[in-house]
Amino acid sequence: xxxxxxxxxxxxxxxxxxxxxxxxxxxxxxxxxxxxxxxxxxxxxxxxxxxxxxxxxxxxxxxxxxxxxxxxxxxxxxxxxxxxxxxxxxxxxxxxxxxxxxxxxxxxxxxxxxxxxxxxxxxxxxxxxxxxxxxxxxxxxxxxxxxxxxxxxxxxxxxxxxxxxxxxxxxxxxxxxxxxxxxxxxxxxxxxxxxxxxxxxxxxx
Numbered sequence: 001x002x003x004x005x006x007x008x009x010x011x012x013x014x015x016x017x018x019x020x021x022x023x024x025x026x027x028x029x030x031x032x033x034x035x036x037x038x039x040x041x042x043x044x045x046x047x048x049x050x051x052x053x054x055x056x057x058x059x060x061x062x063x064x065x066x067x068x069x070x071x072x073x074x075x076x077x078x079x080x081x082x083x084x085x086x087x088x089x090x091x092x093x094x095x096x097x098x099x100x101x102x103x104x105x106x107x108x109x110x111x112x113x114x115x116x117x118x119x120x121x122x123x124x125x126x127x128x129x130x131x132x133x134x135x136x137x138x139x140x141x142x143x144x145x146x147x148x149x150x151x152x153x154x155x156x157x158x159x160x161x162x163x164x165x166x167x168x169x170x171x172x173x174x175x176x177x178x179x180x181x182x183x184x185x186x187x188x189x190x191x192x193x194x195x196x197x198x199x200x201x202x203x204x205x
Contacts, residue, residue: 014046014198036177041170041191048084049195054124060088061127063135064098072099076114077192079134084167088132089122106202117203118196 051057062079064072076092083090092099094113107116114121164185166174174184 014042035187035190036179037170037173037187038191038194040173042195044169045080045084045191045195049089049121050123051089054089054122054126055129057124058086058088058130059091059124059127059132060086061091061093061131061133063093063096063133065136066098066100069101073193073196074189075137076196077189078165080192080196081165081167081188082134084169086132088130089124091124091127092121114196115200117200119198119200121196 060079060083062076062083064075067075076090080090092114094115096113099113102113102116166184166188170188170191171184174181174187179187
């Protein structure tokens with residue numbers, strides 16, 4: 001599965017790291033080091049965050065709690081997990097007051113959030129329609145309750161869909177993988193941060 005996507009579907013421009021750009025894709029000497037399922041996972045995440053028609057998409061807007069940059073990235077990754085579970089595109093707003101590590105001289109004007117130095121989380125530029133706002137720790141008592149109450153728009157999650165849950169869409173892949181179940185969460189952290197931590201052109205200069 002990974003080999004096929006690496007050969008036919010991997011788009012290195014989505015992940016603008018120097019070793020990929022210099023090698024023209026995935027260099028042969030790096031292939032054995034790629035984490036199991038990475039090409040497949042990144043393709044699914046990309047497709048989820050880049051819907052064909054944004055006007056028909058549903059959204060999850062995530063506001064962080066105040067903590068360090070590493071913790072915020074991992075929490076954003078879990079917000080992505082919940083967004084994928086609910087079929088919603090994840091959005092991180094520019095006006096999130098908890099995203100504090102932004103240099104106003106580097107990103108003057110409106111870009112005050114992650115978009116200051118990372119690629120956009122989604123291709124959707126206008127966020128409207130069905131919007132679910134999540135604050136704090138991205139966890140939920142019951143995702144089924146969210147499905148039954150689509151009109152709820154603002155939630156603070158405290159419950160059983162915890163910050164170590166892996167999106168269901170990857171569970172079959174992991175079940176037949178060499179990754180032990182107790183490490184699935186770390187596999188997901190690697191995949192979510194790989195997608196999130198794509199520096200934009202200005203940051204890479």
